[in-house]
Amino acid sequence: NAGVTQTPKFRILKIGQSMTLQCTQDMNHNYMYWYRQDPGMGLKLIYYSVGAGITDKGEVPNGYNVSRSTTEDFPLRLELAAPSQTSVYFCASSYETGGETQYFGPGTRLLVL
Amino acid sequence: GESVGLHLPTLSVQEGDNSIINCAYSNSASDYFIWYKQESGKGPQFIIDIRSNMDKRQGQRVTVLLNKTVKHLSLQIAATQPGDSAVYFCAENKGGGGTSYGKLTFGQGTILTVHP
Numbered sequence: 521n522a523g524v525t526q527t528p529k530f531r532i533l534k535i536g537q538s539m540t541l542q543c544t545q546d547m548n549h550n551y552m553y554w555y556r557q558d559p560g561m562g563l564k565l566i567y568y569s570v571g572a573g574i575t576d577k578g579e580v581p582n583g584y585n586v587s588r589s590t591t592e593d594f595p596l597r598l599e600l601a602a603p604s605q606t607s608v609y610f611c612a613s614s615y616e617t618g619g620e621t622q623y624f625g626p627g628t629r630l631l632v633l
Numbered sequence: 634g635e636s637v638g639l640h641l642p643t644l645s646v647q648e649g650d651n652s653i654i655n656c657a658y659s660n661s662a663s664d665y666f667i668w669y670k671q672e673s674g675k676g677p678q679f680i681i682d683i684r685s686n687m688d689k690r691q692g693q694r695v696t697v698l699l700n701k702t703v704k705h706l707s708l709q710i711a712a713t714q715p716g717d718s719a720v721y722f723c724a725e726n727k728g729g730g731g732t733s734y735g736k737l738t739f740g741q742g743t744i745l746t747v748h749p
Binding site: 579624 | 667
């Protein structure tokens with residue numbers, strides 16, 4: 521199993537541009553998550569999904585959108601990039617049962633100028 | 634000026650020593666806790682977890698202690714090695730069932746540096 525994969529690894533955006541961060545997992549996990557990590561800080565939950573077709577907001581959802589059309593994929597969309605969205609973005613997945621261990625992807629580093 | 638958030642707690646130890654990393658959690662309703670290790674440029678990696686009905690759990694070279702009375706969690710690493718150098722995060726699941734399932738709240742992190 522590849523686990524959780526994320527693309528791209530690094531991206532530079534201009535203010536106002538849009539992009540989609542891709543996340544795929546091959547572990548048949550129902551739960552998937554998007555976090556952002558600012559320098560020197562812990563992870564903050566942006567959005568999460570408990571299964572295909574079901575998504576919900578986390579702690580910091582503003583400026584982002586998600587969709588979950590399949591079990592494997594959970595893309596994160598930035599519509600109008602802002603400098604405040606400069607961060608490292610991590611996707612994670614876990615089994616269905618609440619509180620289970622989350623497995624993380626390698627991250628996408630985003631710079632908005 | 635610098636952001637407060639850039640000043641993570643740090644712990645420096647010599648190779649072979651035991652390390653103890655501490656974490657204060659916020660919610661007395663939290664029922665599940667995890668320690669993650671994050672190496673530079675990588676995603677967090679699971680180390681060990683513990684549920685609120687336990688006060689101690691051991692893994693390979695690691696032990697997690699949970700004190701619910703004071704809402705404190707610690708990670709003990711035995712015979713610390715240079716490869717243990719990383720940022721360590723504690724995370725709590727605030728329970729409550731339903732849509733709270735799987736929603737983790739992460740602490741700020743502690744930088745562990747192991748000197749050979």
